[in-house]
Amino acid sequence: METLVYVVLSVSLAGNALLLWALRRRRSPVEVPGPERMVRVEVPGPERIVRVDVPGPERVVQVPGPERMVKVEVPGPERIVRVEVPGPERVVRAGPAPEFGAGPFPPAVPGGLALGRDGVHDTVVDGADLGSLHVRGGSLRGGRHRADQRFRRDAFLTRTLPEFPRPTLLSAVSAGNPLGLWSRTAAELLCESLGTQLDAFAKPLDTALTEGTEGESSDAVTDLLRTVLRGTASSLERLGHRHQADTRDVSADVLAVLSPLGETSVRRHLVLGTGAGVALLLRDGAWHPVLELAPDTAWPAGRALPAGCELRHQSVHTRPGDVLVLCTGATAELIRRPEVAKHLADAWAPGSPDLLGFLQQAGFRTAGADTDRTLVCLWEAV
Structure with missing residues (x-):
């Protein structure tokens, strides 16, 4: 009997020790x-x-x-x-x-796929070398959305517009309402609809790119672009009706640039948009603002495009070695950090990377960068 008690106690003590060891290993x-x-x-x-x-x-x-x-x-x-x-x-x-900038910066691997009816790919990259103009675009789901298994809310577009008299590239970035149920679809639709609407006014807009946008020409271009944005807003409203969603659920903003293709020493771009997007120019290793839309974007009910954000447009000239960058408002805040600005300037000044290289460069890791990250870059080849 004593032997049996001794065995039971030994087993119990051994079990407790094993459990304690496992718990200590676990934490x-x-x-x-x-x-x-x-x-x-x-x-x-x-x-x-x-x-x-x-x-x-x-x-x-x-x-x-x-x-x-x-x-x-x-x-x-x-x-x-x-x-x-x-x-x-x-x-x-x-x-x-390690310091910021030490070692490679691959995009983070998500811990899970996005949940919800408006789910989309975690990371998207695209681009092409169009003669002397090289375009790269990317959109990455933010860490906050990854942790919550929410979908990416941003979108971008790079495509040539067939109705323009000469080959013309449209590049666009769009950010959906962070709380919108269908905001990711809205952002993608806004980019696509913008291309369709711009094609409808191809000839006068091509003239504006050729001759500039000063004086009366600038007023005419403003009227045309307002008509274009009204058409894109209608597309978002139809999306809301289709899903029986509130307008706020299908809200998005947009920043775009029209770039004539072809070999040239100086290229005239037309930057336009509404919302919180930012266009920057990287020249000789320094960053210069080109067009900054409303820093505070309101998303009230009843409007598919942000309220209080007037349409703005601006001509910008690029020469060999320049990089024109379109980015959403959240991405612009990251790029303006001194360490990020230097990292990207050093990476992009030598010339355009390949697609995977661009994705790696745009996927840098830094503290507090937990929002979606979307940008399109245009290099003027040397």
Whole structure:
């Protein structure tokens, strides 16, 4: 009998020890060794999400690249971070975090596919070399939407317009209402509808690109473009009727540029739009604003395009070596950060990358960059 009790107690103690060992492996403390407030966590399993127990409000950190490493910032005075890794391994490496710009910047791999009826690809890239004008466009789902398994709200378009007397490229970026039920579809439809409406006024707009937009010509172009935008707004309203959705659910803004193709030493572009988009010019390593729309975009009911955002248009000339960049408002905020501006200027000044290279450059990782990222870049080849 005593032997049986001894065996039972031994098994119980062994079980408790095993359970304690498993729990400690599941949530083990990591000491931050130096004055740095960062630790690196290696995730060896197939999961792309680690849950980090820190004093701050953030509870989830996404593993951004194929290296299986994630940087965890310790926000408070505590020197201990408890890291819960879903895989069976418990490998943790502590050390200082690399500077921005160190190493490759591949787009993050999502932890899950987007849920919802308006779902779309996580990441899209496109482009072409059209003679001396090289175009690259990309749209990436933001970290916040990835963590919540929400779909990307932005869209972009690069296409030639067949009705123009000479070959002309339309490039456009559009951002949907962040809370709109069908805003992703609205953003894509707005870009497509803009191309259709511009084709309807191809000849007078081609004349404006050729002769400039000064004086009476500028007023005529403004009237034409307002008519174009009214047509695109009608398309969004029809989308709302089709889905029996409120106008706010199908709201989006747009920024676009018309670029005549062909070999030339100086190219005249026509930039136009309404909303929060921004057009920038990278010349000789420095960034210059070209056209900035309303910084604060309102999305009231009853209007498919943002209220309080007047149509604006601007001619811009590019010469060999220049890069004309169209981006959504959220993307522009990132590019204006000094470290990001320098990183992109260094990457883009030598010339246009291939499509995968452009996607990698546009997918840089930096703190606080959790919104959708959409931009189109036009290089004037040297």
